[in-house]
Amino acid sequence: xxxxxxxxxxxxxxxxxxxxxxxxxxxxxxxxxxxxxxxxxxxxxxxxxxxxxxxxxxxxxxxxxxxxxxxxxxxxxxxxxxxxxxxxxxxxxxxxxxxxxxxxxxxxxxxxxxxxxxxxxxxxxxxxxxxxxxxxxxxxxxxxxxxxxxxxxxxxxxxxxxxxxxxxxxxxxxxxxxxxxxxxxxxxxxxxxxxxxxxxxxxxxxxxxxxxxxxxxxxxxxxxxxxxxxxxxxxxxxxxxxxxxxxxxxxxxxxxxxxxxxxxxxxxxxxxxxxxxxxxxxxxxxxxxxxxxxx
Amino acid sequence: xxxxxxxxxxxxxxxxxxxxxxxxxxxxxxxxxxxxxxxxxxxxxxxxxxxxxxxxxxxxxxxxxxxxxxxxxxxxxxxxxxxxxxxxxxxxxxxxxxxxxxxxxxxxxxxxxxxxxxxxxxxxxxxxxxxxxxxxxxxxxxxxxxxxxxxxxxxxxx
Numbered sequence: 001x002x003x004x005x006x007x008x009x010x011x012x013x014x015x016x017x018x019x020x021x022x023x024x025x026x027x028x029x030x031x032x033x034x035x036x037x038x039x040x041x042x043x044x045x046x047x048x049x050x051x052x053x054x055x056x057x058x059x060x061x062x063x064x065x066x067x068x069x070x071x072x073x074x075x076x077x078x079x080x081x082x083x084x085x086x087x088x089x090x091x092x093x094x095x096x097x098x099x100x101x102x103x104x105x106x107x108x109x110x111x112x113x114x115x116x117x118x119x120x121x122x123x124x125x126x127x128x129x130x131x132x133x134x135x136x137x138x139x140x141x142x143x144x145x146x147x148x149x150x151x152x153x154x155x156x157x158x159x160x161x162x163x164x165x166x167x168x169x170x171x172x173x174x175x176x177x178x179x180x181x182x183x184x185x186x187x188x189x190x191x192x193x194x195x196x197x198x199x200x201x202x203x204x205x206x207x208x209x210x211x212x213x214x215x216x217x218x219x220x221x222x223x224x225x226x227x228x229x230x231x232x233x234x235x236x237x238x239x240x241x242x243x244x245x246x247x248x249x250x251x252x253x254x255x256x257x258x259x260x261x262x263x264x265x266x267x268x269x270x271x272x273x274x275x276x277x278x279x280x281x282x283x284x285x286x287x288x289x290x291x292x293x294x295x
Numbered sequence: 296x297x298x299x300x301x302x303x304x305x306x307x308x309x310x311x312x313x314x315x316x317x318x319x320x321x322x323x324x325x326x327x328x329x330x331x332x333x334x335x336x337x338x339x340x341x342x343x344x345x346x347x348x349x350x351x352x353x354x355x356x357x358x359x360x361x362x363x364x365x366x367x368x369x370x371x372x373x374x375x376x377x378x379x380x381x382x383x384x385x386x387x388x389x390x391x392x393x394x395x396x397x398x399x400x401x402x403x404x405x406x407x408x409x410x411x412x413x414x415x416x417x418x419x420x421x422x423x424x425x426x427x428x429x430x431x432x433x434x435x436x437x438x439x440x441x442x443x444x445x446x447x448x449x450x451x452x453x
């Protein structure tokens with residue numbers, strides 16, 4: 001007797017090349033879903049008791065599990081790189097520490113051996129932990145289709161909860177990040193119902209770096225999840241920070257500005273007003289933290 | 296539904312299996328091979344009762360298809376002790392009463408074995424972080440944490 005009904009029936013297919021993917025997509029249409037870590041997909045299929053007729057395993061395509069970095073070209077992460085591989089990578093730890101911090105808050109250690117960066121991004125969950133960090137490092141997604149490859153910024157890619165700009169004959173191949181500015185520091189602060197292992201009620205990623213051309217002497221990037229249909233940056237707040245010599249009061253005003261921009265809905269994890277106030281508190285906490293390092 | 300012939304190296308022994316696409320590693324172990332040490336809990340990747348090692352790394356066997364793991368090395372709870380001799384970690388769980396009902400214990404031991412192999416001298420916080428994905432409804436966790444700490448002083452996972 002099974003504790004739960006198990007996975008609904010489907011046919012597993014392993015793709016070896018991009019051509020395989022395009023052929024299967026054309027042949028099976030909406031009855032096909034792509035499989036990488038499966039940590040969200042399998043849970044959804046079990047909960048719904050139904051799923052696609054075919055799962056196409058794309059994680060073994062060339063490049064899908066590769067990480068490469070050099071200072072000139074930045075960081076390339078294959079879509080099927082598992083979150084533990086990402087957060088254990090020395091160059092990602094050195095240059096993109098906020099990605100590691102965010103990855104280490106996703107689910108639990110076992111899950112992160114399977115859960116992938118590409119899956120987290122393609123799921124387009126408003127609360128995805130990797131999203132704010134990917135935003136502050138200005139990540140771009142590279143999509144492959146039978147006509148070639150195209151590149152989108154993340155705000156172009158996420159179009160709503162669970163919705164992306166992926167065309168029906170297209171898949172995510174990799175995510176790229178430019179080399180961060182010199183002396184950049186950052187952090188990811190996440191509020192869940194428990195200290196570890198939960199989904200984000202609010203998550204805030206901060207990146208800050210010295211910039212002598214601004215009155216503040218510092219540029220800030222702020223990425224926020226869980227409080228709008230997609231994760232988002234707050235450019236007006238970032239600009240406000242850059243244009244004012246930094247004081248504690250300015251940081252608090254900026255955090256209030258982020259709170260005003262946030263647009264959460266009431267959900268099972270928290271009320272909207274609570275989420276808004278937590279946006280303010282986490283942004284303020286993060287700003288204080290990076291400013292203490294850079295001032 | 297078509298079935299797939301796969302090979303898994305389970306606790307050092309090569310096993311050939313015929314599995315349907317939707318069979319998870321958990322059910323291949325329990326239902327096809329009769330290896331019921333690996334437990335079925337939430338089937339959602341949250342409780343960790345089904346934790347096994349795949350190529351040495353812990354994964355939730357409820358969220359991995361058997362067919363995906365063709366050719367891989369799997370270590371289950373049945374593969375920890377050898378010739379009836381417990382690992383230091385298993386011994387510490389027994390000595391420090393880190394077990395009550397025991398249902399979570401195989402998953403706990405697999406996750407903690409992996410922790411001690413990658414981090415032989417964990418702090419209490421390291422242990423808590425590594426064990427987030429293993430739920431226990433009996434012990435209150437402290438004895439489990441104590442046992443993992445004790446094992447780290449007694450030669451680790453081995």
